[in-house]
Amino acid sequence: MAVTDQQAGYVLHGRPYRDTSLLVDFFTLEHGKVSAVVQGARRPNSKLRASVQPFVPVQLSWRGRNDLKTVTQAEPAxxxxxxxxxxxxxxxxxxxxxxxLLLPFDPHPKLYVYYQYALNELVAGDDVEGALRTFEHRLLDELGHLPELTxxxxxxxYRIDMDEGFSIIEQINEADKRRYFYGWQLSAIAADDYTDVQVKRAAKRLMRLLIDHILGHKPLRSRELFQRL
Incomplete structure (x- = not known):
């Protein structure tokens, strides 16, 4: 499949490929996650070098019949x-x-918009934690991993079971209290209303439980780096 019309996207991750190229995972508006070789991008004089950096909005095209594509054009937008x-x-x-978490070529245009929103909030610095929780919430919802909150x-x-969702309980077990939430907290999370500090804490706890369950025993490198620093 060749995409000759330029597609909106962002770099998720890049790693060296062969002598002078990069293997890059892009998050694109219309095609979801796309893995592609960017030939010669590691050369000092490469015109593509500046276009394949994280957090740069790009317009790109690619070619190739297999899952691994080859970028034919990439320009900062x-x-x-x-x-x-x-x-x-x-x-x-x-x-x-x-x-x-994304599957190759599985488009999520709404999630793409929430990603842009989260990045802009990170730059502004007004409500970073609220932006992170909103993005996690929308990511899990888009991928079908979010239990019913309303x-x-x-x-x-309510106690959450990773496979069964929420169930009403009468008493909190202190040994496993991170799995318990009040109904008013879940309603606020459903509306992405994080003005209450207790809701922010509950949302962080809930999103971490759900994400860790999906990832299994493969921890996030970025989270480990954050904890070390």
Whole structure:
């Protein structure tokens, strides 16, 4: 399949390929995750070098019949989003989630918009935690891994089971209290309303439980880096 019309996308991850090329995973608006070789991108004078950096909106085209494509054209569509410190680590976390959880050529245009929103919030720095929770929420929903959050009794306590979803319980088991949530917290998470600090904490706990369950025993490198720093 050759894509001659330029497609909107971002670099998720790149790694050396052969002597002078890069093997890059892109997140594209119309085709989802696309893995492609960018020939000669590691040469100092390569015109493609600046276009295959994370957090740079690009317009790209590719060719190839197999799952691994070859980029034929890539141009920056706007300036690189300047992320530093914790914002940079959070951006790498978003990229790793997409790289690990998306299937090749499975388009998610709504998720692409939420990714752009999250990156812009990381640059602005106004509500980084709320942006991360919103993106995790929408990612899990798009991929079919989010249990039903709506329709909960506001004052009841719910326990999450990774395979069965939420069930009402009468008493919290302190030994496993991270799996328990109040109905009002779940309703706020469903609406992406993170103004209450307790909702933010509950959302972080819930999203981590769900993401870790999906990833199994393969931890996120970006999360380990954040913890070390």
């Amino acid at each position: 706007a300036a690189m989003l300047f992320l530093k410190g914790d914002a940079l680590l959070c951006g790498l976390y978003l990229n790793e989630l997409l790289e690990r 329709g909960k009794d506001q004052n009841r306590i």
